[in-house]
Amino acid sequence: MQELADSIRRLAVWPLAGFIVICLTLTYWQVAAAPQLNNAKENNRSERMRRRVEPGQLLTRDGLVILDAKKGDKGWERVYADTQAFCHLTGYNGRSGLQKSLSDVFYAQGAYAHPLEDLLRGGDVGNNVYLTIDSGLQQRAHRLMRGRCGAVIAMDPRDGALLTLYSSPTYDAAAVTASEDAYNVFVYDPQKPEINRSLQGMYPPGSVFKIFTAAAAIDAGISGPDAKLHCAGTERIAGTVVKCRRGSGHGDLTLQWALADSCNIAFAKLGDELGPGRFRQYVKQFHLLDAANLPLPTAVGRMADFKGFKGDMQLVEASYGQGATLITPLSIARLTATIARGGEVIQPCLVDHVESPGGTGLAHGQGKVLGRAVSEETAQAVAGMMRAVVEDGTGSVANLRGLKVAAKTGSAQNPSGDPHAWFTCFAPYEQPTVVVTVLVENGGSGAEGAGPIAVDILQAAVASRPQR
Amino acid sequence: MALGLALVCLQQEQSLVRLLRVLTVAGSFIVAALLTQVDSEDRDHLLLPAVSLIAGIGVVFLWRLNPEFASRQIIWMLMGSALMILVYYLVDDVRDLGRYKYTAGIGAVLLMVATMIWGQEKGGARLWLNIADIVSFQPGELAKILMCLFLAGYVADKGDLIRSQSRDSDLLASAALRHMGPLLLVVAFSLAVFVLLRDLGAAMLFFGLFVAVSYLASGRKRYAVVMLVLFAAGTVAAYYSFPHVSRRMQAWLIPDADPYGTGHQILQVLFGLAAGGIGGVGFGKGFPDSLPAAETDAILAVIAEEVGLLGAVGLMLLFLFVAYRTFAIAWQSKDRFGALLAANLGIVFALQTLVIAGGLLRLIPLTGITLPFVSYGGSSVVVNFIALGLVLTVSRDCRPAIGRRAVPRATDNDARERLPERFVAGNGAAPSR
Numbered sequence A: 001m002q003e004l005a006d007s008i009r010r011l012a013v014w015p016l017a018g019f020i021v022i023c024l025t026l027t028y029w030q031v032a033a034a035p036q037l038n039n040a041k042e043n044n045r046s047e048r049m050r051r052r053v054e055p056g057q058l059l060t061r062d063g064l065v066i067l068d069a070k071k072g073d074k075g076w077e078r079v080y081a082d083t084q085a086f087c088h089l090t091g092y093n094g095r096s097g098l099q100k101s102l103s104d105v106f107y108a109q110g111a112y113a114h115p116l117e118d119l120l121r122g123g124d125v126g127n128n129v130y131l132t133i134d135s136g137l138q139q140r141a142h143r144l145m146r147g148r149c150g151a152v153i154a155m156d157p158r159d160g161a162l163l164t165l166y167s168s169p170t171y172d173a174a175a176v177t178a179s180e181d182a183y184n185v186f187v188y189d190p191q192k193p194e195i196n197r198s199l200q201g202m203y204p205p206g207s208v209f210k211i212f213t214a215a216a217a218i219d220a221g222i223s224g225p226d227a228k229l230h231c232a233g234t235e236r237i238a239g240t241v242v243k244c245r246r247g248s249g250h251g252d253l254t255l256q257w258a259l260a261d262s263c264n265i266a267f268a269k270l271g272d273e274l275g276p277g278r279f280r281q282y283v284k285q286f287h288l289l290d291a292a293n294l295p296l297p298t299a300v301g302r303m304a305d306f307k308g309f310k311g312d313m314q315l316v317e318a319s320y321g322q323g324a325t326l327i328t329p330l331s332i333a334r335l336t337a338t339i340a341r342g343g344e345v346i347q348p349c350l351v352d353h354v355e356s357p358g359g360t361g362l363a364h365g366q367g368k369v370l371g372r373a374v375s376e377e378t379a380q381a382v383a384g385m386m387r388a389v390v391e392d393g394t395g396s397v398a399n400l401r402g403l404k405v406a407a408k409t410g411s412a413q414n415p416s417g418d419p420h421a422w423f424t425c426f427a428p429y430e431q432p433t434v435v436v437t438v439l440v441e442n443g444g445s446g447a448e449g450a451g452p453i454a455v456d457i458l459q460a461a462v463a464s465r466p467q468r
Numbered sequence B: 001m002a003l004g005l006a007l008v009c010l011q012q013e014q015s016l017v018r019l020l021r022v023l024t025v026a027g028s029f030i031v032a033a034l035l036t037q038v039d040s041e042d043r044d045h046l047l048l049p050a051v052s053l054i055a056g057i058g059v060v061f062l063w064r065l066n067p068e069f070a071s072r073q074i075i076w077m078l079m080g081s082a083l084m085i086l087v088y089y090l091v092d093d094v095r096d097l098g099r100y101k102y103t104a105g106i107g108a109v110l111l112m113v114a115t116m117i118w119g120q121e122k123g124g125a126r127l128w129l130n131i132a133d134i135v136s137f138q139p140g141e142l143a144k145i146l147m148c149l150f151l152a153g154y155v156a157d158k159g160d161l162i163r164s165q166s167r168d169s170d171l172l173a174s175a176a177l178r179h180m181g182p183l184l185l186v187v188a189f190s191l192a193v194f195v196l197l198r199d200l201g202a203a204m205l206f207f208g209l210f211v212a213v214s215y216l217a218s219g220r221k222r223y224a225v226v227m228l229v230l231f232a233a234g235t236v237a238a239y240y241s242f243p244h245v246s247r248r249m250q251a252w253l254i255p256d257a258d259p260y261g262t263g264h265q266i267l268q269v270l271f272g273l274a275a276g277g278i279g280g281v282g283f284g285k286g287f288p289d290s291l292p293a294a295e296t297d298a299i300l301a302v303i304a305e306e307v308g309l310l311g312a313v314g315l316m317l318l319f320l321f322v323a324y325r326t327f328a329i330a331w332q333s334k335d336r337f338g339a340l341l342a343a344n345l346g347i348v349f350a351l352q353t354l355v356i357a358g359g360l361l362r363l364i365p366l367t368g369i370t371l372p373f374v375s376y377g378g379s380s381v382v383v384n385f386i387a388l389g390l391v392l393t394v395s396r397d398c399r400p401a402i403g404r405r406a407v408p409r410a411t412d413n414d415a416r417e418r419l420p421e422r423f424v425a426g427n428g429a430a431p432s433r
Helices: A002-032 A034-038 A045-052 A097-101 A115-121 A135-144 A173-178 A180-187 A206-219 A255-260 A264-285 A313-319 A329-340 A376-391 A451-464 B002-012 B016-037 B047-065 B067-090 B094-118 B139-165 B174-196 B200-218 B221-241 B243-253 B264-276 B299-332 B336-360 B378-397 B415-424
Strands: A065-072 A075-080 A128-131 A150-155 A162-168 A228-231 A234-237 A240-243 A251-254 A344-346 A351-355 A361-363 A369-372 A406-414 A417-427 A434-440 B120-122 B125-131 B135-137
Touching (some): A002 A034, A002 B200, A002 B299, A002 B336, A135 A451, A150 A451, A162 A451, A206 A264, A206 A313, A206 A329, A206 A376, A228 A264, A240 A264, A251 A255, A255 A264, A255 A376, A264 A313, A329 A417, A329 A434, A406 A451, A434 A451, B047 B067, B047 B299, B094 B139, B094 B174, B094 B378, B139 B336, B200 B221, B200 B336, B264 B299, B299 B336, B299 B378, B336 B378
Antiparallel strands (some): A128 A351, A150 A162, A150 A434, A228 A251, A344 A369, A351 A361, B120 B125
């Protein structure tokens, strides 16, 4: 009998050991192997979990809902605004745009939140995001750009708030999300509507870049608005032949007139005189090639890699915005804003504030100054020259009654056909509240192709922005 | 448990009727505990509360899956606990059951033969027997208990012979083998039947039971080792000869190969476990609809997903506790048959839990088998409660001498004759002897 009892005791060890193995294996799958399993491609749990959470809305600063949510058969689904004007902001299918980059905010990190947190937060409801975008301006840009490819940016130079961030062509985010056919047409569209041209479009800046060269030259002390320059129409500078838009040349001219009438030769000479070292230094100080710190993908600008010797032909080309230089419309808008706000580089921002279900708005840092590019006097001098562009020069389209505008036009030579039309401006001249930059691909001359659009947006924006 | 269920009810805003039904189950456990409490001195007092906790957790999760499942499970639990109480009172002395060992063995074999002939196929295995198209049950579940009874009775009688003769030096002593023969025959037959029925889980269970019994009978490990070697060989043979076995083995070894086919269930189970993490995603917040057979085979995965590692380990500890108590009853038993019966039932209980948990955790191939007292299923619940009744009876009748149970049993008395007297004695009061 005792023998049997001992046998049972010894036998019982095995099942008991089995339970220990089970508990250890549970620990392995639930803790050690969990991250890998949660990310497995066959695992649709996070997606299904997400559909349970009511995602927050995406709204413009004036309260227009551009991305909503409704409860469907398979859980919560996104509903897009009727208009296509906001497609590059919302993105499609949760895989692009702010839907992707701000998903943690929309879903309140709630996909795998602890149940206790849900209780405290009051259920699975995400945060609403308010953008700095003005819906009226954005839709106005959409109307004005119909039939054109390009970008429209409006920005408040005082705090960097982006009032308009528009790219054309647009797409129907709802259709692209819902239908595979629409998606296929969309991704293979040769005009590439998926690209947000205002942030990802890389264009030669052309003459709008002369704002930079002028500012750098004045700040470096080698020139001034009234400094004398000479243009012979066609000149050989640093081994490259530069042609002015006036074939016979400007003759003797001031820097102000060179900017107003957009003389290439004058700026080629200034760039050559600045030299690669100082030129690069100012590019850095203006944050010209830097990606903007926005919750949307932003391209980094590109410039020829001129070495440290004087007389570099690539530097000469870069001085008037041609050559290998490629830059995003946002960079030009920021360059203009830097001049408008007296030489400080402002960080553009897109998100105004976040509203959590409880109703408390979580403030977002705005108006962050990245640094000083040029002195205030330099900025004022360049602003004055840009005012002259409107009053006497190529930007006369912006010469309005009742609103003093400062501007610069650009017609950027490019390999794809007609020049790209640029128009960048700010107003009111004395106390700027709005910067507008417009790019129209192959739009011809800046004043004709982009100018009227920019002026229209600028007038509407200034009217809607309060003076402080 | 009643409190927990009541809280769940309130949380899920279910109707008052359901709450009452839950309270009925809770009440039935309390009544059962009280009833068995009456002659309480020797009986185990921890098993029933532990099992009712496990069963309560099971009902809560079945409720969460589908209140309809919980309602039916509750009815089966009531039937099961009624049978448990009946076993406890009808079996006057568990040692009497030893006499019916051959009846039990033949009954088990007949049940399985009946399943083979008239069985209904559900979910790829022929495990269901319909009686007059009204009741359908899984005879394999009942066969488990009968087999435990048979093996306990047989080994209690012949164990000494097997034990003494197996001390001979040759590996499989012929004399020992002679006495092991009938055992081997019955078990080999039932194994064959389960393999033919494609009930691989039950086959594993029976085989494990037999390995354990052969060890208890002989006190020698070599039989168990030989068995396991044979089992390994059999597994390899089955892998190459039965396509459904090889499919299942492949699903176990490389589930990624066919993530939406054979590997689907185990992958979804693992995803559920991973989603649960340490604290779980929260009660009612998992995705049991991703798990095939969530209410039966995969219920442990549902629990592990929603209440996490902590909850799952807690449940496993409860199972461990029940198994431990059953074994403790066995080794404290003063009677060979009682000890063997409790040990056998303990092995079946523990093995069943380990086979399904191990299957879900990808330690072994996943087989269709219930988690005792938790999985949805009438046959399983009822039979497990009967087994619990038997274990409680053993604990009542075979515990070390403390009181009156220590009196030598009256071998000439027939248990059935004493039954009426026992009930006349009133509500389970100790019979006068």
